[in-house]
Amino acid sequence: MKTLRECRPNQKVTVVKIHGSGPVKKRIMDMGITKGVEILVRKVAPLGDPIEINIRSYELSLRKADAEMVEVK
Template sequence: MRTLKQVKCGETVSVVKLTGEGALKRRIMDMGITKGTEIYVRKVAPLGDPVEVNVRGYELSIRKSEAENIQVAG
């Protein structure tokens, strides 16, 4: 299973599963990233961190460490 960290610029993917524990998982869900949500990867910073994505019509920056906990398909 791929994670959001592995998705390339310009790809649109769908969230399959959130991994992680407690506060980290809650933080990701509070950003609007839940199972079935579509995520469009806008750009990746030159050194790879953070990743800019579009989720539910708004822009969001996510750290690589957080992106590793989001399993995606597509």
């Protein structure tokens, strides 16, 4: 299993599954991260937090704890 947190800059991935439950999972899905969507990892901060991604024609910054819940291929 590979998560969004493990991705490197300029890497394109597809969401397979979102782990977690309750309000955290809903918040991630409300940001547009859903199964099958393509994500481009733009930047990763030096300490790994946050991760900047392009998704559905907009830029989004995620905490590494949230990125760890997104399984990608």
